[in-house]
Amino acid sequence: MEEEQITAARTRVGWIGTGVMGSAMCARVQAAGYHVTIYARTPAKISALCLNGAASVESPRAVGERSDVVFTIVSNPSDVRQVILGTDGVLSGLAPGGILVDMTSSQPSLAREIFEQATAKGCDSVDAPVSGGDRGAENGTLAILAGGRRETVAKLEPLFRCMGSATYLGPPGSGQTCKLANQITVAGSQCGLSEGLVFARKVGLDVRKYLSAISGGAAGSKVMELVGERIIERDFATGGPVKYMAKDLGMALEEGEKREVSLPGSALLEQLYVSLKANGGGELGLPSFITAFERLNNLSSPLPTNK
Template structure:
């Protein structure tokens, strides 16, 4: 049992979402040690009582459970499989929970390598953006052995409200791909709806009052359309990371001999924006595609 009194939690990745997630674990009463490439990004968490680790190796040696939410699959591979990484240095019996959106094949590889050392590896990507992370309302999609899921579910419940065990290792990442495919086409529709309303001479905020609670309703319409209207393109989720996710989903679809025209179109549009310097904007900046066309 992972009790608050005896469990040290490690956290790697304190960006837009990770910072809030780590903070919730601290506020829940867990001992927390953190590592990030830029220590300044962890300043607020350190002030709240988190302990700084000098490296991934040091963090792995201290922690009973480690959460990671980093940028790209290459970062995940380095953090988990590198010489100074988690699997090489974690204590037998510890739990490694990767919440990065990464590839299903890498999640399976990490699970097998960890299992060889008596370590429990879990893929648990999330959805909900900066708002979901801040309000501890994330959707968490878990791929793991059933026993491992039961053990860490209380910790996951500190971070989210919709926690589903999807199946074996890699299943969490496959589920996240389904999530990103749904978002990709939906974001095109949300942008087109807002721009259509504006061109028709309507007040887009008033239009949202009607359409966001009807059949057109979606998370993106309720949470990101107001940001578009306000001209707020700060990242709740970076365009560059969404492009990474869409490419993973496209590769997986090709392996399954599946056509994904909506995903392909969205990827092309977001890559156009990235080429125009918008890679560090939030995904709602897709709105600008029509303004630049």
């Protein structure tokens, strides 16, 4: 018998995780015509999604009971474990044949554990963290980094296409491993961007002209495109919270130690992000990373915009 394909007409979608990223991603799945069942600890956060037809339920288990495919994008690995593998978690309610898709930035080892427990119940799982920030979530242009069974990732393509473009990386845990490498790269790019801006400001350059001048050369990057203007405008409210980058780099260092991979740059950057948290900036967006370098250089006033 041919395996049933995923379509808006017959596939029930579950969703857990309605922060800035999750809400925008879920809304795009809804806009494609899928019926969505949502669990949220704070019902007010899902009011707009419910107005558009989503059903709100009282537990992760209830999401599993009413869904064929369940997406999770929560804060930390401990949250992932609770909402998926907990006593009242999604897997306890998901029927055989159901698929779990965890899009949280989490631990590769936990992704493999979820896959094993899902398989034991006759279900399946994919670890599919994302890159692209709040703008990517809103515009449906996220890079989706997928690990698991190749055929399952291919089957999920109609849903992934609502949110961005998926790349199959390999067996369970590969998506999370790729996301850790991604965060190492993003943090390094942001370090260079921030230090360059602080240097330009200290030596008296017009920082807006500076960014414009270098953006088309070797220094140009997606990170510059996404956060460069936000840094100059002091828009620190968006771009993904600092606390999550600190978490991701911490996980990368843990994984590196297990695999005997030396990551000296990541160790320094993780401490700089932790310093932002220590100064009360954990909830600020990634453009605020520049303030760590401003403090080191006795710069506290806003960057000049020179419009």
